[in-house]
Amino acid sequence: MSVYQATVSAPVNIACIKYWGKRDTKLILPTNSSLSVTLDQDHLRSTTTSRADPGFDSDRLWLNGKEEIIAPGGRMATCIAEMKRLRREVEEKNSSEPKLSTFGVHISSRNNFPTAAGLASSASGFAALVSSLAALYALPANPSELSLIARQGSGSACRSLFGGYVAWQEGTAADGSDSLAIEIAPREHWPDxxxxxxxxxxxxxxxxxxxxxxxxxxxxxxxxxxxxxxxxxxxxxxxxxxxxxxxxxxxxxxxxxxxxxxxxxxxxxxxxxxxxxxxxxxxxxxxxxxxxxxxxxxxxxxxxxxxxxxxxxxxxxxxxxxxxxxxxxxxxxxxxxxxxxxxxxxxxxxxxxxxxxxxxxxxxxxxxxxxxxxxxxxxVGDGPRKLGEAETLLGPDGSPKFLA
Amino acid sequence: MSVYQATVSAPVNIACIKYWGKRDTKLILPTNSSLSVTLDQDHLRSTTTSRADPGFDSDRLWLNGKEEIIAPGGRMATCIAEMKRLRREVEEKNSSEPKLSTFGVHISSRNNFPTAAGLASSASGFAALVSSLAALYALPANPSELSLIARQGSGSACRSLFGGYVAWQEGTAADGSDSLAIEIAPREHWPDxxxxxxxxxxxxxxxxxxxxxxxxxxxxxxxxxxxxxxxxxxxxxxxxxxxxxxxxxxxxxxxxxxxxxxxxxxxxxxxxxxxxxxxxxxxxxxxxxxxxxxxxxxxxxxxxxxxxxxxxxxxxxxxxxxxxxxxxxxxxxxxxxxxxxxxxxxxxxxxxxxxxxxxxxxxxxxxxxxxxxxxxxxxVGDGPRKLGEAETLLGPDGSPKFLA
Missing domain, CATH: 3.30.70.890 (GHMP kinase, C-terminal domain)
Structure with a gap:
């Protein structure tokens, strides 16, 4: 039987034009556009493995080895539900695709920097979550499309879907469909x-x-x-x-x-x-x-x-x-x-x-x-990186490999 | 021969609506109106004696016993010149008035709080300076009129011409003639x-x-x-x-x-x-x-x-x-x-x-x-107080009585 899983790392970003204020607190729509530099994952990153398995009877998530409750209607639940919705569209278009959207998903994530460092890990964390599910589900979505979902986890997470220099356009649509991240320039444009x-x-x-x-x-x-x-x-x-x-x-x-x-x-x-x-x-x-x-x-x-x-x-x-x-x-x-x-x-x-x-x-x-x-x-660094099977953060039994 | 002198104390004021920014740096015209509470001189005050004497060959000023240079065109020089101008008007109206405006003036001032306390002494200091000269010159000016001159010494000094609750109206005139202090309420209105x-x-x-x-x-x-x-x-x-x-x-x-x-x-x-x-x-x-x-x-x-x-x-x-x-x-x-x-x-x-x-x-x-x-x-306290001869800060020879 196949193992459906993917491991992705995602970077931290630090804004130069700051995001401060939401016009919609549920959809996380900002009161102004913002712009950040993505930092190098060689030094700071969140890594996340997502696995879908028909034997998983619920969605579960571990952060640095410690299980976090996925509160119904909360930000993590919203991101997971949105990713499953996109997977369902893939499955509906191609009936030979395995029905991963109906499986429970186990997610294990960790940061390579201590929480005590006081660095916001929600941006890299939600970017890694969304990116690993996108890889697991083999979604055709581009980073800007994924940023719409990461944004609903943590606003500034949308900017961690790209490397280099990234703008989060505030957008005007009430449903948030144009409040997304775009790349202003890749790291290679200005690597210094x-x-x-x-x-x-x-x-x-x-x-x-x-x-x-x-x-x-x-x-x-x-x-x-x-x-x-x-x-x-x-x-x-x-x-x-x-x-x-x-x-x-x-x-x-x-x-x-x-x-x-x-x-x-x-x-x-x-x-x-x-x-x-x-x-x-x-x-x-x-x-x-x-x-x-x-x-x-x-x-x-x-x-x-x-x-x-x-x-x-x-x-x-x-x-x-x-x-x-x-x-x-x-x-x-x-x-x-x-x-x-x-x-x-x-x-x-x-x-x-x-x-x-x-x-x-x-x-x-x-x-x-x-x-x-x-x-x-x-x-300055690159955007989310898809990692190999050896980097998985989930053990064979679907529990996290790295405990806190 | 008469001794022409006057001693006045003036209070500190602390703003509730802050003065920050000038639209005219020479006339000290503010970018916005401000409002302060005058504090009690029983605790914090500047006291100033001004004496005019035909034997004084120049204007001189001592602060806490230490002589300060009255820089030509500077703020102190401006205040003294303005007060002499008002005195001249008095003398021109009544030829029996002694010609104090033509005499040199000696000014001795001290604060009853240490400079090290970090409390702005320029407000009480310029209010005491202008008030003592107004008393010396027996000017008919009311506190708002005097505030126009104190303002040119230090903006917030204009508010120390009144006790109680005081507004400094920004004014609109280019010459600053309507940028003055008014009493909103005396201390007795709200003494608590x-x-x-x-x-x-x-x-x-x-x-x-x-x-x-x-x-x-x-x-x-x-x-x-x-x-x-x-x-x-x-x-x-x-x-x-x-x-x-x-x-x-x-x-x-x-x-x-x-x-x-x-x-x-x-x-x-x-x-x-x-x-x-x-x-x-x-x-x-x-x-x-x-x-x-x-x-x-x-x-x-x-x-x-x-x-x-x-x-x-x-x-x-x-x-x-x-x-x-x-x-x-x-x-x-x-x-x-x-x-x-x-x-x-x-x-x-x-x-x-x-x-x-x-x-x-x-x-x-x-x-x-x-x-x-x-x-x-x-x-909350009262406005400038005229003090008796016993309180003079100038000795018989016209030098300060209290040395630093």
Missing amino acids: MHALICVVSDDKKGTSSTSGMQRTVETSPLLQHRIKHVVPERMKTIQKAILERDFDTFARVTMQDSNQFHAVALDTDPPIFYMNDVSRSIIAIVTEYNRLAVANGGKLKAAYTYDAGPNAVIYAPKENIKEIVELIVSYFPQAEPFKDPFALFGTAGVGEGKLVEGFNPAVAKKFPVGSVKGLIHTR | MHALICVVSDDKKGTSSTSGMQRTVETSPLLQHRIKHVVPERMKTIQKAILERDFDTFARVTMQDSNQFHAVALDTDPPIFYMNDVSRSIIAIVTEYNRLAVANGGKLKAAYTYDAGPNAVIYAPKENIKEIVELIVSYFPQAEPFKDPFALFGTAGVGEGKLVEGFNPAVAKKFPVGSVKGLIHTR
């Missing part, structure tokens, strides 16, 4: 976009993005202006910057939009804060690094961006990452040596870091070890 | 408005408000929306709340506007941060205190507001201040005992503070001693 993730400690759990963004929609007078008058222009500007590989403009818009997202969070009642003093200091360091570059007749060399948490993601051309790591380590001493996936440093490593010449050291104070818990160096 | 100032330590000097606000005008897309569409409505709402002694509405609008001011500062390029993790935690504490009050069927009990720095000012009816001090001290242990000007606490003092029943302690972590350096309890 690197990213340094600064994992920041936080004392307390912030407001969840799901509840936070709706409170902003309901109470921030500034959000409407952002939606109507600021984001449309920025979307055009940054897409052009990407097509022209214009890092200066890319960086400027990325930083402005990160700040504006946190500004409308602060304009919410009661206010929402995601950045802390460590986040602020990283902004001050990047700002000074850029000021110096411009003062020396150059252009912006780095761009920070912050999602709904204190972690910084710093985008920069590869050639600047060494200086940036040295700057960050100078202010935020690390307990562990820098993992150096691109071999920027020799065997001596980063050491205690150093400031670039002319850098004003007073822009931030030196923080204690652990304030920035870790640094992850990665770069 | 108390304030707790939490003096917060900061590691670094923030952006000056003068340069910061113009960077916001130049770069924040959200500021224009705030100016045109948000502030006018809030000015109406809070004035009505003051006239009706409606603390709930007063508190809501005050907190929203503080947050929106910091939101547009964050929307500035590069972003401006004035609040730090201590400020954020005080917001979280006040938010929880209010949440609990509302959950118990009541109304808002306290309102935080932050100017261009990390210090919190918490407005509340007197009856709530004891609970608020206890809450703040619980999270921010104090090195010094609480100075208790209204005798809220017995001889035992505040001790280690305590939480009100039902308060969720997890909204903030406990900070080390010194994070909040001090607490000042005050209340």
